[in-house]
Structures are given as structure tokens and as C-alpha cells.
Amino acid sequence: MSLDTEFERVSLPLADAFTISRGTQETAENVIVEITDEGGMTGIGGAAPSAHYGETADTVEAVLPDLLDVVEEVGDPHALTEIEARMRETVERNPAARCAVSIALHDLAAKRTGLPLYRMWGLDADETPTSSFTIGLDTTERIREKTEEAVEEGYEVLKVKLGTDRDREIIEAIRDAAPDATLRVDANEAWTPRETVENSRWLADHGVEFIEQPVPAEDPGGLQFAYERSELPIAADESCVTLSDIPEIADKCDIANLKLMKCGGLLEAKRMVHAARAEGLEVMLGCMIESNASIAAGAHLGPLLDYADLDGSLLLESDPYDGVDLAKGELRLAELGLPGTGARKA
Numbered sequence: 074m075s076l077d078t079e080f081e082r083v084s085l086p087l088a089d090a091f092t093i094s095r096g097t098q099e100t101a102e103n104v105i106v107e108i109t110d111e112g113g114m115t116g117i118g119g120a121a122p123s124a125h126y127g128e129t130a131d132t133v134e135a136v137l138p139d140l141l142d143v144v145e146e147v148g149d150p151h152a153l154t155e156i157e158a159r160m161r162e163t164v165e166r167n168p169a170a171r172c173a174v175s176i177a178l179h180d181l182a183a184k185r186t187g188l189p190l191y192r193m194w195g196l197d198a199d200e201t202p203t204s205s206f207t208i209g210l211d212t213t214e215r216i217r218e219k220t221e222e223a224v225e226e227g228y229e230v231l232k233v234k235l236g237t238d239r240d241r242e243i244i245e246a247i248r249d250a251a252p253d254a255t256l257r258v259d260a261n262e263a264w265t266p267r268e269t270v271e272n273s274r275w276l277a278d279h280g281v282e283f284i285e286q287p288v289p290a291e292d293p294g295g296l297q298f299a300y301e302r303s304e305l306p307i308a309a310d311e312s313c314v315t316l317s318d319i320p321e322i323a324d325k326c327d328i329a330n331l332k333l334m335k336c337g338g339l340l341e342a343k344r345m346v347h348a349a350r351a352e353g354l355e356v357m358l359g360c361m362i363e364s365n366a367s368i369a370a371g372a373h374l375g376p377l378l379d380y381a382d383l384d385g386s387l388l389l390e391s392d393p394y395d396g397v398d399l400a401k402g403e404l405r406l407a408e409l410g411l412p413g414t415g416a417r418k419a
């Protein structure tokens with residue numbers, strides 16, 4: 074067997090500038106990986122590097138030749154475990170780069186078996202949670218408009234970015250514009266532990282479901298303080314990067330928020346799901362701002378999740394790839410009708 078590989082950088086403009094407590098993003102730099110077998114069948118994957126975790130499109134492009142050498146040396150698209158392990162030995166950091174290769178390989182392996190990826194894994198398409206749609210930071214008036222638009226488009230679960238000096242005003246505007254929506258809050262490390270406990274009280278009064286990453290990841294004691302006193306469940310995102318973080322956060326939060334681009338591959342993500350469950354945590358899968366070249370693969374993990382936040386492609390002006398239908402945030406795996414992840418040129 075032999076495998077051909079290539080990659081290409083794509084610059085994806087966002088539908089709206091996306092602001093969180095740390096800063097604003099107007100485009101997403103993704104790198105698309107293709108792996109083709111002898112019969113001409115191609116698997117597609119994408120890297121959506123995050124500067125917060127030390128990766129950029131430049132670093133992805135710098136390490137991909139070494140990672141794709143591993144793929145070509147092994148040469149077997151079904152050797153998913155071996156290739157993921159050898160990639161981790163070759164490039165310890167750069168999880169988004171490794172993840173793009175992992176996704177492309179899984180897509181190819183599933184296509185070769187003629188099954189959608191979730192079916193290759195034996196998962197039940199009816200067990201998927203509804204994905205949230207994210208409302209980024211903006212003027213309160215613009216936030217209200219974005220919320221009204223999201224409700225009109227049928228999104229019933231909204232994730233609200235907070236971490237400003239007008240957080241209460243923002244939540245009041247969103248709750249007013251979306252009285253029936255499930256609301257989740259993500260402070261992206263902007264609060265102190267005490268602020269988190271105080272904020273949890275009025276957020277609970279507004280029917281918020283949980284609070285994601287209220288305090289800095291560098292303050293595990295603060296996360297534990299917030300978890301033990303908060304009125305609302307706490308999800309860990311920036312505090313939950315790789316498998317070894319799961320036991321560390323087990324007594325400091327209720328929900329582990331995994332992301333493919335943090336953990337570096339689909340097999341590793343599945344290990345994290347099971348480790349989190351063994352520690353009594355609920356599991357959420359989030360994403361970066363990503364093309365369907367990678368989001369499509371995340372959707373296939375849907376049946377293993379309690380919460381999904383897979384709106385990365387929905388925040389783009391346009392996506393060069395189609396994937397799993399996510400209209401209204403519903404992960405419509407059963408309707409995919411394609412082998413692999415479903416990632417394909419739009």
C-alpha cells in the first residue's frame with residue numbers, strides 16, 4: 074500500500090468579527106490536509122491552529138511535512154493507532170497539525186469501508202446533543218441583534234461570551250431577545266474565583282445552564298474554589314487541553330470541554346471522553362473557528378457527548394467545505410448518507 078499526501082493553507086473570512094475576553098479575530102487561518110490511497114480515494118482533514126496554545130498556520134505548515142512523512146512511511150490508512158502514536162513522538166506539540174492528519178486518515182479509512190465515520194465507530198446517530206451557537210462580544214445593541222438573528226435561524230442553545238465590565242447588561246439583553254433559549258456562558262478566564270461565585274448567582278437567576286472557564290487555567294486552586302461554591306455547574310476549557318489534564322480537573326469542575334485542536338487527534342479525543350467519564354465528569358466537545366474540513370469529524374463524536382459546541386464553520390462568511398448538516402445546531406449524522414466524515418468541497 075502507499076499513500077499520497079498534500080496540504081494547503083486557506084484564509085477564511087468570518088461572517089462577523091469574533092470577539093472574546095482575550096481579543097478579536099476577523100479571519101481564521103486553516104490548513105487543509107489531503108491523503109489519497111492507491112485507488113484515488115481521498116481523505117480530508119483540517120487544522121485550525123490557536124495562538125493561545127502556541128500554534129499558527131505557519132507552525133502547522135512547518136511541521137506537516139514531518140507528520141506526512143510518518144503517514145507515507147506507514148502507508149496503511151487503517152493504521153490509525155500507530156500513525157497517531159508515531160506523530161506524537163515526531164512532533165510533541167502542534168496538536169492542530171497532528172489533528173488535521175488524524176482527521177484526514179479517519180475520513181479515508183471510513184470511506185474505504187464505505188461507512189460514515191460514526192458507523193465505523195459503532196455509534197448511535199440518535200444520541201447526539203444539539204450544538205450551541207456562539208454570540209461573541211460586541212456593543213450591547215449589536216449583541217441583541219445577533220441574538221435575534223440566531224433565534225430567527227432556529228438556534229435553541231446559545232453560548233454567550235462574557236468577561237467585560239457590562240456582563241450583566243449583556244445577559245439581560247440576550248435573555249430579553251431569547252426568552253426560551255438554553256444559555257451557556259464562557260468567560261474565557263476573565264473572572265476571579267470570587268467574581269465567579271457572585272456572578273453565578275445572578276446568572277442562575279437568568280436561567281443560565283453552566284459557566285465555562287471562568288478563571289485562568291494557571292489558577293487551578295481558583296477553579297476549585299469556584300467549582301465548590303458556584304450556583305451553576307463549571308466547565309473547564311483552557312484548563313482541559315490533553316488527556317493528562319483530565320485527572321487534574323476531576324475535582325475542580327463538572328464538565329470537561331474537549332477540542333480536537335487541543336488534543337491532537339480523534340483517537341486521543343475518544344480516550345479523553347472515556348477518561349472524563351471515569352472521573353465522573355460530563356463531556357462537551359468545542360471547536361476553534363474551523364472549516365467543515367475538521368468540524369465534520371467532530372460531529373461524528375456527537376453520540377459520545379453531553380454537550381456540543383461545534384459552530385466553528387457557522388461563524389464563517391463562507392466555508393470552502395461542506396460537512397455534516399448543522400442547521401439549527403442539530404447534528405444530523407443520520408441524514409449524512411456519505412462515507413467518511415462527510416467533509417467535501419462545497
Ligand SMILES: [Mg+2]
Binds near residue numbers: 259261285310311359
Ligand atoms: Mg471556551
